[in-house]
Amino acid sequence: MKGEEKGNSFSTFGGVFTPCVLTILGVIMFLRFGFVVGQAGVFAALVIVLASNAITTLTSLSLSAIATNTRVEGGGAYFLISRSLGPEFGGAIGLVFFAAQALSVAMYVIGFSEAFLGLLPEGTSPILVASVTNLLVTVCVWVGASWAIKIQFVILASVAISLLSFFGGAAGGFDAGHLTANWGTGFQDGESFWTVFALFFPAVTGIMAGANMSGDLRDPARSIPAGTLSAVATTMLIYAAMAVCLGASASRDDLIGNNMVVSKVAMFPMLITLGVFAATLSSALGSMMGAPRILQSLARDRVFLRLVPFGVSGNDGEPRRAILATALIAQTGIMAADLNSIAPLITMAFLLTYGLLNLATFYESITNNPSYRPQFRYSNWVTALAGAIGCGLVMLLIDWRWAIVASGLVAALHSYLTRADVNADWGDLSSGLLFERTRRNLLKLEDSFYHPKNWRPFILAFSGSGFSRPHLVVFGSWLSRETGVLALAQVIPGGLDDQSERLATQESILHAMIKERHLAAFPAVVVASDYTAGVQALVQCQGLGRLRPNVVLMGCPLSADRMRVFGGLLRNLEGLDRSVVVLRQTDDSEGEDVAPAGTVDVWWRGRANGELMVLLAHLMLSHPTWQRRQLRLLRVVQSDSAIDEVNSHLEGLLREARIVGHTEVVVSDDPATAIQTTSRDAAFVFLGLAIPAEGDDVEFLTRLEALVGELPRVALVHSGGGMKLES
Incomplete structure (x- = not known):
């Protein structure tokens, strides 16, 4: 020996x-x-x-x-x-x-x-x-x-x-x-x-x-x-x-x-x-x-x-x-x-x-x-x-x-x-070299002038314990793998004094699952008194300097009780100037390597949320899984006389944004029915999200369910700003 x-x-x-x-x-x-x-x-x-x-x-x-x-x-x-x-x-x-x-x-x-x-x-x-x-x-x-x-x-x-x-x-x-x-x-x-x-x-x-x-x-x-x-x-x-x-x-x-x-x-x-x-x-x-x-x-x-x-x-x-x-x-x-x-x-x-x-x-x-x-x-x-x-x-x-x-x-x-992938049980300078290079770049980024042209998605996805919400992980990966950063977040309820060991364990498990699934992501785990406090803590503290989350990705609550908590959380995130994407997906059968058949539909209602929706759809279609799918930019109007003007406007948006897509104008007095009928065969649908006013949370959930109907995969987007489609 x-x-x-x-x-x-x-x-x-x-x-x-x-x-x-x-x-x-x-x-x-x-x-x-x-x-x-x-x-x-x-x-x-x-x-x-x-x-x-x-x-x-x-x-x-x-x-x-x-x-x-x-x-x-x-x-x-x-x-x-x-x-x-x-x-x-x-x-x-x-x-x-x-x-x-x-x-x-x-x-x-x-x-x-x-x-x-x-x-x-x-x-x-x-x-x-x-x-x-x-x-x-x-x-x-x-x-x-x-x-x-x-x-x-x-x-x-x-x-x-x-x-x-x-x-x-x-x-x-x-x-x-x-x-x-x-x-x-x-x-x-x-x-x-x-x-x-x-x-x-x-x-x-x-x-x-x-x-x-x-x-x-x-x-x-x-x-x-x-x-x-x-x-x-x-x-x-x-x-x-x-x-x-x-x-x-x-x-x-x-x-x-x-x-x-x-x-x-x-x-x-x-x-x-x-x-x-x-x-x-x-x-x-x-x-x-x-x-x-x-x-x-x-x-x-x-x-x-x-x-x-x-x-x-x-x-x-x-x-x-x-x-x-x-x-x-x-x-x-x-x-x-x-x-x-x-x-x-x-x-x-x-x-x-x-x-x-x-x-x-x-x-x-x-x-x-x-x-x-x-x-x-x-x-x-x-x-x-x-x-x-x-x-x-x-x-x-x-x-x-x-x-x-x-x-x-x-x-x-x-x-x-x-x-x-040799496993070595000794340290080398590669991590130290990366650390020093990253440190210098972060300091340069901190002092540089920010321009919307340089906006990139830093997505904080609340994927749940042990990837209990896999559709959020997959969707976040589609949006960020090529150009952005993805952090998979988990909130552990309780006090730090009795949860510190679980915190370390969950971070290790999350890191292992990320590596096992070959995801370009980082683990983000926090112990907090309740879920809302944990989300707010991660949103505020995750990242370093200018490199911090700008998009919060969450699942959609399906009950009135959860919606009351969720509505308050959405209002807090709006106050923190973070963009929010709420993913409502009822079909979890598709894996990360298989994109659903059909188009990617973006329903335009103005620049407030529309610019971010179009950009996120474009980023998703840039992922290898979504190649050869088509983007459709759609809008509902109430009169046939507005079709040509609106269609010209939508085509101009795509042209100025340098994004390839097809435009379509739908005439209807009932937007919810028009959206559900037109996009029933779509692979993914992007809709704008208006943050509910305080006390309006339950009614907001009812309106949301009526708008989305039976569409299996919908991303509800609220933009916190910071980007321009033409940049």
Whole structure:
């Protein structure tokens, strides 16, 4: 079990500094850095070294900030990115980074084998040598990371000895004439500053070698910043010194044409060969230790369910299943024997990881999240953003095609994980980022000039306990899903002292039902002494600033006793300048995904309520469920002589409002009969609502029933203003 694992407890030097240094001081330093100096010249080579290390330093600052802001577990860069940007970004980059690390093992092993073949009989199979080397590296890591770290100490000593041999030879052969001749650029064979930069930059992409061991460090929050930054500074000084020494110890032709110019300059050339062996083996060991820990962390987070078996480890904490998977991927790369073609993709995976790490730190900084309290104080949003931009630029400069491929791969994985709806039990900055963006937008909205053109429905629908009035939920969704906001309200009668637990429960239930039905809505629950007080409280207090309910949606009372209470409530809402929609629906058989057949009829009696009725009908018809239905704008007149004038007026209203619809004028002395006859086959009917005077509530209900009759779906609308149909 996880709680029984012993795990490792590496120090800063053994767990971070050594892996980082050995990964950075790799084959490029021994075999290709002379070419960089020869082509670019000493001065430009120094610029390349400083520019490359500037990007890795900025990334190390971001890494240090995030590593000191949370309790770091296993998984290195994946763990840090996922806990900031969320499981979607973390899982996408984690899987790509793991694959890149695993294939890096194959690259380093093949590099070692090619160098080692010179000591073996001619005709020896390079694939056989690489396979045996991969097996030996796997065995070293399988035995345990502590054993592998001890081997890396030996390798570090070998690299140090080879460097001493080089600098000793360079000191003895220092020639000011060579340095002067090699100071400026001397690009040949189509090379340029950026092609040489692209050749060198992969050498410094080893800064995550220590962070990948995060779960095996004694004190990750201390070791990762100290070890990584020390490694970056140390290797930068070594590369800078080598650039000067190479420029002062060899001719430009030697620098460009002789891959072993470092060996030629050294006091003891055999030690440089030892350094090449050590560099390739150390890089292979570092990747073989880091990749399985990324896979294990991914598996334990259950981001990709098929990877869950790789989350198992032994009592000593070693991820042996993940080690075996890494070794098999590396062996596949060795058998393919064509890693040069995908080497740029591996570099892009590293750079994408560094870029997202910088991006995570940038977002953590700008969201002003109170939980972002890194102990490392030398990183801020400026350094993080500069690091992210630097990584992006370097990706494009190295190979823009592979940059697009790598970014597309991460984007595809992110899209997959977003659709998979990964359940993560850790917090990330997405909600904090949304909060900060929302806060700023709300403040801007508060200070902006309001114009009726910008009116949008914010509907407060009193849907009852547990969606007991589903027709209100469906209707509110039709009106608001595309353009507005819907809040589903519930009033719990009683006192707060004995209903607080029920309040929390009902909010949770309402939220779960909203999610289950895929509604774009918010829960709004209040405890109040009675229903009227609860409605008034929600209407006044729901929302924030200017973003508050402007339409109250309620069901229609069907009894005289309820109407007396309801009439007083309507008068109060009118006093609060809220629009009111009373939905009288006797047919609950239709679901949200099925709109009734027929037209949507709006009965016009003037602009007071008519403008809002037409706009709400238009919004409903904009919903996908109501597509291909027709809006009818109708009016009752008492004389045939008024037909042409009224019809022209109605057509003009629709034209000015830029709403497609059909107009119709009905001649009748009995409006109620005309409405019921004309709209009996309509899918929905909108009628104006006049608020009853005090004491007229029961009579109002009688008139309402006579007006609506047997129409199954009627929305009675009273406008509180704030919008113009022509806007």
